[in-house]
């Protein structure tokens with residue numbers, strides 16, 4: 265995976281004026297962004313979130329998952345500290361894409377859990393590739409993070425790229441009756457720590 269930096273600008277949000285940094289993956293044309301607040305390149309551990317794209321949850325208020333609520337909570341926490349980075353990676357549907365996620369949702373409507381639905385479609389349970397984090401961190405001079413996640417694979421992803429995870433901070437928010445089974449599958453089958 266070969267991501268290259270494109271450009272940065274200001275991005276005002278309800279929680280503060282972030283900087284947005286754009287990166288492009290020349291292998292597949294995917295465009296990713298990192299939102300930063302404060303000086304993240306000073307060598308001190310950076311409060312960080314790696315957020316996987318979820319159009320339905322992040323942008324369309326879906327209650328099938330906890331993504332929108334986690335996105336908001338992460339930006340709020342970064343704003344509270346006045347310093348941090350949110351990596352927004354275009355790995356929709358844990359890497360299977362939006363159309364396949366809708367196919368997976370249809371199978372879930374018929375009784376499958378999120379892992380079984382992926383497998384019935386011929387995919388692995390989680391197809392995400394985090395290798396692009398290395399170049400992003402290098403560009404932003406991030407060497408240590410305090411990572412907001414319940415997913416141990418994301419901790420390993422940073423460690424594998426040579427970025428030290430000094431602390432893992434749980435990010436548990438957005439539970440509702442519609443996503444109870446989804447969250448149970450994450451802890452039961454995908455190894456998420458709740």
Ligand SMILES: Nc1nc2c(ncn2[C@@H]2O[C@H](COP(=O)(O)OP(=O)(O)OP(=O)(O)O)[C@@H](O)[C@H]2O)c(=O)[nH]1
Pocket residue numbers: 314315316317318319329330331334355356357358359360365368369378382412413414415418435450456
């Ligand atoms: N294939 C598939 N992807 C889903 C489903 N529900 C949510 N997603 C995607 O899952 C990704 C979010 O991953 P999660 O497993 O919820 O959480 P995580 O990012 O691994 O872990 P946290 O850092 O703790 O939030 C997003 O890309 C969503 O689009 C589903 O039922 N099937």
Ligand SMILES: [Zn+2]
Pocket residue numbers: 318320321322329330331332
């Ligand atoms: Zn989601």
